[in-house]
Amino acid sequence: MSRISKRVALTSLVGAVAAGAVAVAVAVAGIASATAPAKPVVDNASARFVVAPGGDEGVFTFAADVADDSGVKNLKVLAWPNASGLDPTAEEMEYAEKADCERVDDEKSTCAYSLRVTERELAETGKGEWTVAALLTGRDGGKKFVPEAATVTLDF
Incomplete structure (x- = not known):
């Protein structure tokens, strides 16, 4: 074999190896992008109860940062007194009820829920420790249920 044909054969071999490596990299990238989408996430959840001036009512609020790779469809919120034994x-x-969600970007939103509670309503439903559950639904239908997203003490 002449020097030129050895050089051509070596160059062809290097090119074939490089082409094979590119093909493998493309296949791996295709598999990675075909994996299941990220599940919905509920982060930084918090709840508060503030007695209004005058003391005859209060405001219960819940807030959370939520995300899903398809975008956020809605966040539903339910609060109940721990003494009730409720387990939704x-x-x-x-x-x-739905929280009000404000879109941050294509995947993330900040959601808030508030409810006015009168002293009479609180007397009927129960003072003390309450638990807040949240159900996040992504635009693609994916869901994340957080049975104990936050706790708060309701008292006048």
Whole structure:
């Protein structure tokens, strides 16, 4: 074999190896992008109860940062007194009230929920420690149920 044909053969071999490496890299990238989408996430959840001036009512608020790779469709919130023994399921949360969500970007939103509570309503429902459950639904239908997203003490 002449020097030129050895050089051509070596160059062809290097090119074939490089082309194979590129093909493998493309295949791996294709597999990585075909993996399941990220699940919905509920972060930084917090709840507060503030008695209004005058002391005859209060405001319960819940806030959370939420995200899903498809975008956020809604966040449903349910609060209940721990003494009630209530233990809502994800299916029951479908009927809970929606929080107001403000879009941060294509995937993230900040959601807030508030409810005015009169002293009479609080007397009927129960003072003390309350738990807040949250159900996040992404635009693609993915869901994240957080049965104990936050706790708060309601008292006048």
